Amino acid sequence: MTEVLSSLLLVIGGAFMLLAGVGIVRMPDLFMRMQAATKAATLGVGCMLFAVAVHFGELAITARCMLVTAFVFLTAPLAAHVIARAAYSIGVPLWKGTFCDELHDQKDQQGPPSPEGSAAMSGQTDSKETAAARGTPSDDNAGAA
């Protein structure tokens, strides 16, 4: 029973990690790549460490697994947020289909060049109009999502 459970968790964790790897290669811009890598890899690590805890079934090892899992779950969003903030402030370009850029109006940030001119100026822009102005909104990269 524990063998089946730990094997299942290992394979699920490995699948999530593979998904993270595919996401970081296929996603169109830095911020999407980052969310794919962070979320999928964190969940994969959680599954794998849980598999280790189930496989050994001792209190000391389970406690250590929980420690590492809690650490990864706490620090992964923090690291992603910090690096996203830094990337935005040095002006990493957004994907051309982005239509909501809420930091664009802030004075203290020199944001990235707006991908669509005025279309990305505010988050309140009617997305249908923007999509119509763009023609086909997400033709090339929709499969990556």
Next chain:
Amino acid sequence: MTPWVMMRSAMPLSTMTLTDAAVTLALIMTSVAMFLALVRLVLGPSLPDRVVALDLIGTLSVGFIAAYDIATDQPILLDAATVVALVAFLATVAFAHYLERRARDD
């Protein structure tokens, strides 16, 4: 169970237990993911792309060590996983700090 990673020749499929198969599959998938992260590390058009790829490689290493733990029945390797997770996090935060400082200085 047999630590198949230590064996010199390939294990015949008939003697593989369920855990062996799962560990093999997990190690292969993690390795492929690590290779894809390496591709992004080499390609990455901007510096933050490379930092994200490095962070992903660190996280994947933790998972790889976890699978290797089960393969070799050595729970002591979990300490190495803790250290790798810690170092990856600190490296990412330090890179982000210097990136942001460079943006402010410009």
